[in-house]
Amino acid sequence: MEQRSFLPYLRTISLRVSDLTLYLRQVLESDLLLQDVWVQGEISNLSRPSSGHIYFTLKDEGASLRCVIWRSTAQRLRGNLQNGMAVEAHGRISIYERDGQYQLYVDSMRLTGEGWLYQEFLRLKARLEQEGLFDPERKRPLPPHPKVVGIVTSPTGAALQDMLNILRDRYPLCEVIVAPAQVQGDNAPLTITAALRAVCRQNPDVVILARGGGSLEDLWAFNDERVVRAIAECPIPVVTGIGHETDFTLSDFAADLRAPTPTGAAVAVSPDRDDLRRELSGTIDALAAAFGSRLDQLTGDLDEATYRLDHLSPLRRVENDRQRLDDLVERAKRAQKHILALRQARSQALAGRWAALNPLAVLQRGYAVVTDTAGRVLHSSAGLQAGQDVHVRLAEGAFDAQVTAAHPDQPHP
């Protein structure tokens, strides 16, 4: 630095204090180093009057420096300054003329060592943890098949579109309610908490709180105490998807489930349609199996009846009919096998199964089911009247018919 030696020229001049101080100020302010400097030290004598400006002294073992942070700058600073903090302050050196005090006018600060925001994050986290906001017992299970999914996020962000795409693909059966919020900036905590409450009034089954990736500062709203408390108080399970895999916010800790990303959150709340297909397919199998085994039972009953008829009836004329009955039993069994074979051979596609699974497979063999006009299956011609309307169902289609004559005495086959 250039040495300034102006005092010799001034020795004989008598100056007013104001003039000298103004002169000193101009000297300091014309020095480039002093107008753009980082200063390291420890905070002491911290004072935060109601004006919103912040005053403190930066000290080390050998010296101290008065510092000022104007209110406009103070508002931009995140985190709490505390006495004893080791910091680096950036700004310019000038003189407060009234007190003849040179000082650092701070425009930004950082913690030496650990990051500033991180320090704040840890402090708030410890406090809320103490309160039990992050307790594992508080975590609620997510509904397996949500009908309505609430999403709190920026309405313009890519994150929202990503999530909607996932839901569209995996689980289009649900309805989505989007509650728009600002996800960064000073108003973010307020709009996020309002959106959370608003979406809960719509009574969704689950709520996603999401934001795409960004810097630690961008994600800071999700470390805001108001947001964290709103999540903890939310009557509906909340899933967070904030930033990237590596980002952890206090909102994540308070949520019922933390997903690594917005997309991950959408996956977490939605069952996969493929899983549903498999589940449905299994249930259809069970339906066919249950019906098949019921048919088995009925066939067995028929066998037994045949046997008894054969042995108990003194009438040899049933011999003839017995052959028909054997045939019928055989066909019923084949129909049964047919159903089982179809069940095993079914393809992945659900469509196209329906015809194959027709419960009336027995009818394919040429039998018909006759019902009366009330839809009751007719087992006996006793009680039928000539001229009565009946409905006949065939393997393919059906037709209405009229009874011309009833023969209730005709022997049972």
Next chain:
Amino acid sequence: MEPTAVEELSYEQAFAELEEIVRLLETDSKTLEESLALFERGQALARRCAQLLEQAELRIRQLTGEDLTYEDED
């Protein structure tokens, strides 16, 4: 009790009824016509589920000004 037309059932409702029918067929000794009726109902429900699964369109609604209040609530 008159069963609801399958077209009016949600996926969850249709699937729950389908499971109930399977249970009934497995545990109760129904007559042939009852079993047949249950099976047919079950098929209709399964078809409804499959249709919903394949044809559903995601419905999206965005909350607007009157739903959202930004005043500082405590």
